[in-house]
Amino acid sequence: MSALAREEALTTRQAVGERLEAFFDARSRHAGAYDRHFRQLWDLAYECAFGGKLVRPVLLIDMYDALSNTPDPDVHEKLLDLGAAVELLHFAFLLHDDVIDGDVQRRGRPNLVGSLLADAPPGVDPEAAAHWARSGAILMGDLVLAGMHQLVARVDLPLAQRSRVLDLIDFTITETVAGEYADVSMGDGILSGALPRVLSTTLRKTATYTFELPLRVAATMAGASTATEETLAAVGRQLGLAFQLQDDLLSTFGIAREHGKDRYSDLREGKQTAIIAFARHTDAWQRLEPLLGNPDLSPAQGALASHLLSECGARAFVEQLVDERYTEVGTLLSDGPVPPRAADLIRSLAGQLRDRRS
Template sequence: MIRVDDDTRAHIDAAISSSLARLAARTQTRGESAQALVAAIERAAAGGKRLRPALVVMSFDALGGDRAAVPALWQVAAAFELLHTAFVVHDDVIDRDTARRGVPNVGGEFRTRAERSGADRASSAIVGDAAAILAGDLLLHEVSRLIATADLGTRERATVLDILDEAVLVSAVGELADVENAAGSDVPDETILLGAAHDKTAVYSFRAPLQAGAALAGASAADQAALAAASAQLGLAFQLVDDLIGTFGTRAQAGRSPGADLREGKRTPLIAFARATQAWPEVSSALAVAHTGPIAVRRAQRELTASGARTRMVDLITDTLDEAHHQAAALPPGARELLDTIAVAIRKRIP
């Protein structure tokens, strides 16, 4: 989505590797299970687009930061990537997923490990879930440790910790709302679903890393406030596009089978938009059987499109990106250009 130059990527990866190497070294005397857990964490954190740490660095640069003067930049950037990894690991437990992008995740690895040691299926599932929860816990602690030990002034450290604190809280609340919305007997109001979409992704993926970079660059309070407002809109648009990809995207876009959100019965704003139309009976009937296979998924996709919900979703994404542009008007030129670049990248992801 956002291109990261080789030098920036190398610095980010080095900071992440250093953090995980420290964790691995501490488990050398803790037994084979502990070492296997850290190895699984390392695999979970490997690769990826490095979007969130890249946003820390790009915001820092756009607001006049001097990389040479703030070596802690890379440690803070790494913290936001490990925060993402922690949430992904925990999210897989919530969604009962044992694989990610076609390979076993932390929970999947430890299920197999338990089965090989003779555990039955139920016991292996317990072991897998426990390993994933504990891996996420270790990562969350490592995120806080990275920021707490970064070479920052007292004020800058407090600011970044406050940003992290808000991101963790809002994301947890948003994830819980998402789960509760899916469990209810009826589709919640679109306002509720939009709130959950914002909270579970927008803050930790966009607002927090962009704010952190701005804080490290010494941006003014006014610029930080404008950046926070604009980046929250970008984060919401990003999640809404993700919802479209989960419903209409290709395997290459989604990283899993097309229409996965339909098969899993996820309640997204797209579904709420369809519920508000006269076509809801047809849409609801199609959604009820979408879990049965590809033909049923394609039928649900057609009904959602015919209802006008897909068009309304695209219109909302456009309006949200326009609002982000408006919120960014008071920022310095470099920051405005960065946010516009992000907006263009988000728009290009629309399936």
């Protein structure tokens, strides 16, 4: 990335950040009209929302610029709102995901549930405080999801374009929830964790809203051809799947991650990843099974599980899956209808994602 490109990315990020700050600020002030307590919920949510690098909105806006020969400043205003909406959708999903997973941290910092717990008055029964904190996160997820729709519904777009953006949001929410529901169902033993289902769940749960949605909204706003939009959608799915599989690899085999989850937390939770789905059909499974989903897994047991997963070929298998995804992205770009500048943007993003270590 050139110095100029880095400067521009910063500017886009700042502009989206300001839009999000204005969103939370207006809602916090409005909540204050009810009571101090409700305002505090919004203020804590704002603090928790702002750990991210806004990769989704930046991708949306950069892709619009790459697809447009003469980017329109009026459209940019609308893109900032749409970019903020994409980030709010991400935040709403995180809020409810964390409640479902029983997590109180995210990126090594307290999430909204954790922040509320820390904020509970002394002397309150711990079980009641936990219920209150979880309920606050469910309700804030609803407020953010509703606020995201409000933002999108008010962007001044021609009817056809508005319908297109609404369709994309609708599709994305359905797909993400389908993935999350399958993930929960596998984790709770309602559905089996066979590899094809684990892969489709991985794709739906993260890839769609993280990569496919911003790329398609950009294509829609830039008036790109259907062929370009569909190729970008396919690229987004490949990138998203690679991204999530790498995340699973880093969680299971990575060194303690700088801003990541506790080491071995995926193993402790018994998360149904592609690594686990592969290992289930190997000889290592007999020794692995009792270690997985054990909330009291010791570091030594974690290291053993990690070693067995490497030995049995699961690590190499998933690393190859990741490599294939990036190869597929290259193929989609070189043979397809995506214009050169847009293809370069994807290649640069894929390079960054491929090299990430946390």
